[in-house]
Amino acid sequence: MVDKISPSIEAALADVRDGSTVLVGGFGGSGVPEELIDALIAQGAKDLTVVNNNAGNGEVGIAALFKAGRIRKLICSYPRQVDSHHFQEAYRSGKVELELVPQGTLSERMRAAGAGIGAFYTPTGYGTDLAKGRETRVIDGKGQVLEYPLHGDVALVKAERGDRWGNLVYRKSARNYGPTMASAAKVTIAQVYETVELGKLDPEVIVTPGIFVTRVVKVPRKAAAYRAPAGGSVTRGISGKAAV
Amino acid sequence: MSYARLSRDQIAQRIAQDIPEGAYVNLGIGMPTLVGNHLPKDREIFLHSENGILGMGPAPAKGEEDADLINAGKEPVTLLTGGAFFHHNDSFAMMRGGHLDIAVLGAFQVSVSGDLANWHSGGDAIPAVGGAMDLAAGAKDVWVMMEHLTKEGKSKIVERCSYPLTGIGVVKRVYTDLAVIEVTSRGLAANRLVPGLAFEDLQRMTGVSLLPPGARAAA
Numbered sequence: 100m101v102d103k104i105s106p107s108i109e110a111a112l113a114d115v116r117d118g119s120t121v122l123v124g125g126f127g128g129s130g131v132p133e134e135l136i137d138a139l140i141a142q143g144a145k146d147l148t149v150v151n152n153n154a155g156n157g158e159v160g161i162a163a164l165f166k167a168g169r170i171r172k173l174i175c176s177y178p179r180q181v182d183s184h185h186f187q188e189a190y191r192s193g194k195v196e197l198e199l200v201p202q203g204t205l206s207e208r209m210r211a212a213g214a215g216i217g218a219f220y221t222p223t224g225y226g227t228d229l230a231k232g233r234e235t236r237v238i239d240g241k242g243q244v245l246e247y248p249l250h251g252d253v254a255l256v257k258a259e260r261g262d263r264w265g266n267l268v269y270r271k272s273a274r275n276y277g278p279t280m281a282s283a284a285k286v287t288i289a290q291v292y293e294t295v296e297l298g299k300l301d302p303e304v305i306v307t308p309g310i311f312v313t314r315v316v317k318v319p320r321k322a323a324a325y326r327a328p329a330g331g332s333v334t335r336g337i338s339g340k341a342a343v
Numbered sequence: 344m345s346y347a348r349l350s351r352d353q354i355a356q357r358i359a360q361d362i363p364e365g366a367y368v369n370l371g372i373g374m375p376t377l378v379g380n381h382l383p384k385d386r387e388i389f390l391h392s393e394n395g396i397l398g399m400g401p402a403p404a405k406g407e408e409d410a411d412l413i414n415a416g417k418e419p420v421t422l423l424t425g426g427a428f429f430h431h432n433d434s435f436a437m438m439r440g441g442h443l444d445i446a447v448l449g450a451f452q453v454s455v456s457g458d459l460a461n462w463h464s465g466g467d468a469i470p471a472v473g474g475a476m477d478l479a480a481g482a483k484d485v486w487v488m489m490e491h492l493t494k495e496g497k498s499k500i501v502e503r504c505s506y507p508l509t510g511i512g513v514v515k516r517v518y519t520d521l522a523v524i525e526v527t528s529r530g531l532a533a534n535r536l537v538p539g540l541a542f543e544d545l546q547r548m549t550g551v552s553l554l555p556p557g558a559r560a561a562a
Contacts, residue, residue: 126394126431127417129410179471180417187469199470202393203435203477210432222480223439226511228463229472242511271411271428272394278430306430 122251122280130273132257134318154178154186176202212248213282251284261291265309346539348520371448372416398426439481446482457514460506479510491519498550
């Protein structure tokens with residue numbers, strides 16, 4: 100019997116090695132696999148290259164990973180947020196390398212990795228500082244930049260629900276990078292709030308099919324707190340059942 | 344003759360009035376977000392958010408915020424009836440693939456040829472680009488919303504951008520607190536000057552030469 104559901108979060112992360120490239124889902128605070136990141140800090144892997152849209156917010160998630168000094172390099176699109184101070188300190192003191200990538204290119208590079216594409220041309224960034232030193236070509240009259248796949252050793256993603264085959268569904272805009280990252284890493288670990296019996300997820304609406312998922316870990320649901328990006332002036336617990 | 348600059352909300356109102364029914368629109372973070380507050384109630388307009396939302400609605404009531412439902416600026420939003428969620432690659436396919444009709448973006452500078460500089464103020468600021476370059480490269484029409492002058496009184500419409508570029512020749516139209524500037528093959532055409540502002544005065548404040556109102560129709 101195939102059972103991808105891990106007995107514990109520690110077991111799920113046991114084989115993450117120093118120097119790994121870790122794809123971490125999330126956009127701002129939504130879709131960030133905070134429990135997996137906490138467990139990664141406890142696990143102790145260091146010299147990590149982390150791929151995420153942002154650079155951590157406040158004291159939790161990737162910010163905590165920066166604070167613990169485990170990140171050597173960050174590949175991201177938008178590290179300039181008021182509450183990304185742990186990244187900013189590490190960056191200003193030269194402890195962390197930053198590779199800045201336009202957001203769509205970041206996502207597409209991981210898609211290419213997961214899809215077995217060798218490289219691709221994109222118009223995004225053509226003629227800008229972010230395309231300096233890249234191969235370029237004019238295709239259909241449009242300047243394009245050659246970009247290469249971005250593979251992960253490990254992907255940590257947050258989904259809402261999963262089953263023992265690793266099928267996943269997400270919740271609202273917390274989906275963001277999850278499905279793409281799941282496809283782009285050698286080992287994909289998904290944290291979910293609910294595990295369900297096979298067949299309970301409607302096959303028509305499964306977002307990430309289990310082939311892209313190595314392990315599923317159930318974590319307790321927290322009261323989803325919306326944390327305002329601008330220094331946390333608005334922090335309220337809210338109902339997880341808010342009408343869409 | 345005296346004139347009054349438009350407030351940010353008034354610029355947003357102008358832009359909102361120019362968005363047709365059925366348009367798929369991305370509003371950039373910062374000032375362009377205001378446009379969402381002024382969309383005509385009698386038109387169906389689809390707002391896209393780069394983090395995987397089409398049919399994005401206004402901010403929720405206090406106490407109704409959902410950490411899993413936020414916009415590109417990481418502020419809580421709602422979903423309109425009929426809206427959809429999708430993952431990042433679908434979202435950027437919409438942006439880069441020419442499926443969005445209009446992107447309204449803020450800017451530090453726009454050049455005579457429609458170059459856009461809006462992602463990096465240079466110096467030792469931490470660089471951050473987000474989805475700006477994807478929108479600039481991929482939206483059918485890029486509209487800029489910005490103040491005409493910097494705080495120091497310098498024109499933000501320039502011959503060549505001195506700030507790092509976001510995209511080359513991508514801007515179609517600029518809405519400022521003084522006028523609407525169209526980027527045309529003949530040059531920049533000034534239209535819809537605020538009441539009381541003479542074209543000559545707008546020209547004096549602008550860093551590059553402008554075509555007077557009506558020139559666009561003749562183009």
